[in-house]
Amino acid sequence: MDRLRPGGWIAGVDIGGTNLRVGMVPFEGGPPAAVVQAPTRPNGDPATVVTRIVAMIRELMAGVGGEGVIGVGIGAPGPLDRDSGVVLETPNLGWRNVPLRDMVASESGLPAVLDNDANCAAFAEWWIGAGRGADRVIGLTLGTGIGGGVVLGGEVYRGASDAAGEVGHMSVAFDGRPCACGSRGCVEAYASGPAIAARAAEGIARGAKSTLSSPVEADPSRITAEAVCEAAVAGDHYATHVLTETARILGVALANLINLFNPEVIVIGGGVAAAGESLFKPLRAEAERRAFRSATAVCRIVRADFPGTGGVIGAAGIFKRAVHGGVQAGVSASSASR
Amino acid sequence: MDRLRPGGWIAGVDIGGTNLRVGMVPFEGGPPAAVVQAPTRPNGDPATVVTRIVAMIRELMAGVGGEGVIGVGIGAPGPLDRDSGVVLETPNLGWRNVPLRDMVASESGLPAVLDNDANCAAFAEWWIGAGRGADRVIGLTLGTGIGGGVVLGGEVYRGASDAAGEVGHMSVAFDGRPCACGSRGCVEAYASGPAIAARAAEGIARGAKSTLSSPVEADPSRITAEAVCEAAVAGDHYATHVLTETARILGVALANLINLFNPEVIVIGGGVAAAGESLFKPLRAEAERRAFRSATAVCRIVRADFPGTGGVIGAAGIFKRAVHGGVQAGVSASSASR
Numbered sequence: 001m002d003r004l005r006p007g008g009w010i011a012g013v014d015i016g017g018t019n020l021r022v023g024m025v026p027f028e029g030g031p032p033a034a035v036v037q038a039p040t041r042p043n044g045d046p047a048t049v050v051t052r053i054v055a056m057i058r059e060l061m062a063g064v065g066g067e068g069v070i071g072v073g074i075g076a077p078g079p080l081d082r083d084s085g086v087v088l089e090t091p092n093l094g095w096r097n098v099p100l101r102d103m104v105a106s107e108s109g110l111p112a113v114l115d116n117d118a119n120c121a122a123f124a125e126w127w128i129g130a131g132r133g134a135d136r137v138i139g140l141t142l143g144t145g146i147g148g149g150v151v152l153g154g155e156v157y158r159g160a161s162d163a164a165g166e167v168g169h170m171s172v173a174f175d176g177r178p179c180a181c182g183s184r185g186c187v188e189a190y191a192s193g194p195a196i197a198a199r200a201a202e203g204i205a206r207g208a209k210s211t212l213s214s215p216v217e218a219d220p221s222r223i224t225a226e227a228v229c230e231a232a233v234a235g236d237h238y239a240t241h242v243l244t245e246t247a248r249i250l251g252v253a254l255a256n257l258i259n260l261f262n263p264e265v266i267v268i269g270g271g272v273a274a275a276g277e278s279l280f281k282p283l284r285a286e287a288e289r290r291a292f293r294s295a296t297a298v299c300r301i302v303r304a305d306f307p308g309t310g311g312v313i314g315a316a317g318i319f320k321r322a323v324h325g326g327v328q329a330g331v332s333a334s335s336a337s338r
Numbered sequence: 339m340d341r342l343r344p345g346g347w348i349a350g351v352d353i354g355g356t357n358l359r360v361g362m363v364p365f366e367g368g369p370p371a372a373v374v375q376a377p378t379r380p381n382g383d384p385a386t387v388v389t390r391i392v393a394m395i396r397e398l399m400a401g402v403g404g405e406g407v408i409g410v411g412i413g414a415p416g417p418l419d420r421d422s423g424v425v426l427e428t429p430n431l432g433w434r435n436v437p438l439r440d441m442v443a444s445e446s447g448l449p450a451v452l453d454n455d456a457n458c459a460a461f462a463e464w465w466i467g468a469g470r471g472a473d474r475v476i477g478l479t480l481g482t483g484i485g486g487g488v489v490l491g492g493e494v495y496r497g498a499s500d501a502a503g504e505v506g507h508m509s510v511a512f513d514g515r516p517c518a519c520g521s522r523g524c525v526e527a528y529a530s531g532p533a534i535a536a537r538a539a540e541g542i543a544r545g546a547k548s549t550l551s552s553p554v555e556a557d558p559s560r561i562t563a564e565a566v567c568e569a570a571v572a573g574d575h576y577a578t579h580v581l582t583e584t585a586r587i588l589g590v591a592l593a594n595l596i597n598l599f600n601p602e603v604i605v606i607g608g609g610v611a612a613a614g615e616s617l618f619k620p621l622r623a624e625a626e627r628r629a630f631r632s633a634t635a636v637c638r639i640v641r642a643d644f645p646g647t648g649g650v651i652g653a654a655g656i657f658k659r660a661v662h663g664g665v666q667a668g669v670s671a672s673s674a675s676r
Contacts, residue, residue: 079632152490158600160601160633160636161600161633161636162632163597163600163633164597164598164599165598166598170594172511172512173511174587175511183593184628185590252521252523255509256508259507259508260503260508260598262496262497262503291521294417295497295504298499
């Protein structure tokens with residue numbers, strides 16, 4: 001592979017509760033030339049994690065020829081303050097008010113930007129993925145939570161206080177399952193990985209017959225969304241029921257998004273999307289049954305092109321947009337000298 | 339009142355299932371100088387309605403000095419095709435594929451534009467009303483149906499096929515009340531005028547004690563949303579319960595909009611909004627309980643400044659935007675000669 005790029009490279013960083021991923025993304029867009037991964041924990045304190053990230057960036061820089069790397073885009077779970085580059089709170093890691101962007105910029109000597117991980121994933125799919133070039137793209141990441149990002153006219157739609165696009169916290173059942181956010185009936189309370197597992201375990205506790213039963217009876221925490229998906233693929237009726245119901249509820253959420261945003265593409269990534277057509281087929285059918293035909297007719301509902309590295313690619317893309325577009329707000333101080 | 343305006347006047351037309359309203363709106367924005375109203379029926383066939391509209395425009399033109407009127411904005415219930423100015427279907431009036439814009443333009447001799455009535459109402463509130471000048475405004479009109487309009491950066495957000503902003507058809511109860519649109523649990527199925535009346539009548543049929551009972555038992559069709567609101571104001575417990583439940587469900591819908599769009603203002607108009615604080619107080623409380631604090635903290639939920647004439651004002655505003663902004667698509671042929 002030709003590692004000399006006229007536009008250079010951008011390091012994309014995706015900070016997950018379990019893994020850190022860093023990749024070298026070409027300035028003009030494209031899959032990362034290389035991706036390295038490391039556990040976020042143990043020792044997930046900010047200083048240690050930053051040192052780990054910068055070591056990963058250096059490792060990749062050596063591979064592409066160091067001086068071609070022009071900056072770092074960082075995607076982190078919110079809430080965060082983009083302008084100051086501070087992670088306000090990360091329940092998964094216990095961080096509070098961490099000036100992550102400037103820590104990475106200072107230790108790496110590269111300018112950096114910080115953004116929400118779900119926004120990064122959605123932006124990646126608009127930039128070079130399944131929603132490439134469409135005017136209106138909504139991205140959902142189905143994982144431990146359900147993240148969302150809305151890309152309108154090639155820009156992440158931010159809202160009045162940078163809080164827009166919280167697709168996972170749209171209620172589709174006003175008296176439904178309680179959600180960690182304090183509301184009820186949120187999509188996340190039904191269709192995140194842990195919610196799928198919990199719903200399956202509850203049904204089994206109520207007597208549902210399933211190949212999932214014996215591990216659950218021994219230890220309910222052993223059931224996972226992956227196990228539900230695998231059992232469904234293997235023909236287990238109850239697991240299929242749980243997955244179909246998940247798809248139905250996601251379909252209702254997507255119908256709402258279609259009636260509100262009338263997008264060209266809805267891109268779904270994250271671990272749960274790995275269930276593939278057994279999830280997507282009933283999901284599409286439900287969305288089409290629910291939303292207006294004039295809107296569903298122009299909307300593709302597709303699996304993410306980059307379910308694993310979208311966060312890395314999108315973080316790099318958002319760095320490019322911030323610098324390239326002349327938008328200096330949210331770029332670390334070290335970029336000012338460029 | 340000085341009726342000579344340097345920028346001239348725009349006739350705004352609001353076509354409702356019950357009434358036609360026409361008003362003369364100053365080009366630079368402001369409440370209409372005069373509004374006339376006539377029943378849409380009987381003889382609600384398109385040609386008769388157009389003749390009636392043009393007579394109303396002429397009556398108002400005489401009042402402001404005819405040559406100062408530069409065009410006509412028409413708001414009609416959707417679905418419609420803005421580019422060609424055709425009303426595709428109006429279930430309330432039984433219209434199909436009516437080239438309304440060009441009929442009005444030809445008979446009046448004035449250029450015209452056609453848009454969705456709920457978009458017009460939302461645009462009016464952004465232009466000169468309760469959402470004046472805000473970057474992100476969502477308008478809801480609570481009437482026979484629930485119309486919605488989203489105004490971002492001073493433009494109606496249209497979506498990929500002009501189908502966006504259908505706030506009334508967001509489901510907040512995936513297995514809830516059936517909606518005329520074919521889905522279930524839509525906000526409109528709970529909180530439109532007829533839905534409020536139906537819910538009240540159902541409760542009474544199930545034995546709820548209320549001052550509404552005797553008219554309902556005699557003739558269930560005699561119950562209206564207005565009657566429910568009046569009974570609530572008069573202290574009727576069951577009517578208060580129905581209204582509070584309506585507010586709660588609207589609050590869930592607003593929380594969803596806040597988490598998705600993170601707007602500065604949500605403006606609520608239409609007949610049901612006349613219930614005032616007995617609706618708005620529990621509605622705001624529910625939205626604040628449900629949505630993220632960083633988003634609710636910047637969002638005002640307010641009653642429309644122009645609950646009656648918003649459609650008229652907004653239709654004129656959208657004409658201005660279409661002509662003034664150099665956007666020729668969607669302006670009738672007679673504007674080409676201007």
